[in-house]
Amino acid sequence: MPEANFNRAEVTLANWRSVPYSRWSFEHVSEIVPSAVIPGTRGRESTGPIGLDALSGISFAGLKGIPSSLPDFLAESETDEFVVMKDGRVIADWRAPHSDPSCPHIIFSVSKSLTGLLGGILADKGLLSFNSPISRYVPGVAGSAYADATVQQLFDMEISVDFVESYLDTSGGFERYRRSTGWNPEKPGDPAPDMKTFICGIGKGAGSHGERHAYRSPNTDLAGIVLERAAGARFASLLSDHLWKAVGAEADGMVTVDRIGTARAAGGISAMARDLALVGDLLRRRGAGIMSEDFIADLWSRKRREAWKNGDQLELFPEGSYRNYWYETGAGELAAIGIHGQWIWIHPESETVIVKLSSQRLPVDPALDHAIVRMMRAICGS
Template sequence: MFKGLPLLFMLQLFSLTAHAENWPAEQWSTGATLSGPTIQALETYAFPPRDDASRKGIRTDALLVIRDGQLIYERYAGPTTADTPHLTWSISKSLMAAVLGVAYDEGLFRLQDPALKFYPPLEKHPAITMADLLHWASGLDWQEDYEYAPLKSSVVAMLYTRGHHDMAAFTTDHAEYAQPGQAFRYSSGDSNLLAAALKNIVGPAQYRDYPWTALFEPLGIRHAVWETDATGTFVASSYAYLTARDLARVGLLMARDGRWGDRQLLPKDWVAFNRQPFDRYRAHQDEAVPGGHWWLNRAADGAAQPWPDAPADTFAALGHWGQAMYVIPSEHLVIVRYGDDRDGSYRHNELLKRARMAFAGKVQP
């Protein structure tokens, strides 16, 4: 079909028809510097005068936006800089899901495998599957209360007192309140059972380095820190630290269905599982819908989308005190927000609405 066409014209035609994508190398490529009233409106919300004395109000540590694989916005506050590995809190859970996705692709486990197969202390709860743990549906009577109710909190006891030495064993000792797989109850303990299972899934010899060799290094993440408990098990619930730029690489991976450059790092069916609502979830007002260790902006159980000013395909990794990574595949956006919000005043929908006005040029009706 190209017979007789000049070579230069053929090259130009090829460049127009080929699908070009931006992928970060050692550093992110950057787009045009943006400014204007929509950026100002976003910053007015995300970066109000910072009250570090009382720790009240919205206190954003980092806000970073990737569009079409390019870094187009970045701002830091407080002690955080572009080089700071920030505590992600429960974003760690979604990171563990990504690490497990690599092991799943290697054929080392299946979603319906009993978790007991990989973590023998779960013989007390033999019906729990890997999928149940990923849905926070183990059926264990876990209390995910924080500093406002520390005396009855399972997670406070696990992280700081009687459970901190061996967090998976502490979780296993909880009684069941429901049959596994039948009900959603958010549980940092479920996430740490997954971390303990991973140790036997990949083998103790590989386990210590596995998040790096499986996920971080292929993505070009150089400065990740992931703490373990005294047994050497990663604290998948809480204690991964990444820079905002590095966390955005995970977001881009998920936005592109597990593909990184020419490599399918996570299988597409694994990403689809992460983004599929747990079918036994019962909706709560303004609460994101649980997927496979990610959070979804989906209507569920008769309730509307929790973030009405963002598209329905938006999904997120979320953490305590305002940590968030939002992925909007339909608009080619990844938004990383680190914070230190202690009073619950931050609102996901408000930031998403303003960010879409600034970077996607629209807000969904």
């Protein structure tokens, strides 16, 4: 890995998500935020890089609609790792010069999608009921927005909460939430509580639960706590035992934890791109015996289409829907998406799974997201 153009001491809790530091910190999150290990199999022999030769003919409209080649677009979109799998076999991969092949990369809200799958597995085993009230597992939500909501509404992001998802917030509720997770430095004059206490203090918003899709990260952090209480084990261990090892993930993953050890299920997982491709291929193969086919089919069922149409993420997938923390695009694809350019893309018809891990300077860039979707669809159509 080439040396970074800054000293390690310059990377702090205050700047680790900012350019240029993010190109290093996104692969070294455990050095910045306390983290728990998600053990992998550690038994599968790694293969060397393949390159992009299998996709040499791909062309699509990149940024600003200008035709782009795949290598140029990967560099332009600040990609760190990129993997394409067809019919369960890696056919192409790419890694930026600064990227460290030995380090897991933070996947931000793709973590939500892994949490959703873990919920499905635990439900299949009879350890979790999606139809139950959240309070059955976390009584501490009494008096909060979550007091009268179900686990399914939590996993579908259909909770009415008085909370704004604002990634660039520096002084409001979202910044205080990030301090509660351990992601931002504390303010001595205005200390934040631990993450669970913060979430259990969020009030209810306008309207009823289940009416509209409202993407709010504290929902999934609470979901991680629900899973721990339902199964009687820590989140990192549950994810390792029920999903990570089951798909044959080679490398250990990581998940950030707050000051009392609560896992950041909404965005704190770090993983290797090839191992994430195995997770995507699990969905392509309709569960492959690890999860029930019914749960996987439900992700495509579009049951929550009306709530999606009433929600706050309609622009990217106007004909889509959202179920158990996965995006259904409306065109036969599933996607897991995280800020700063993290993606898992699954297209069963072409037997394709794509993983893109990045250090994009903006948390959310709608124009770039649309270009990335065009790239994914061009690959699936090749």
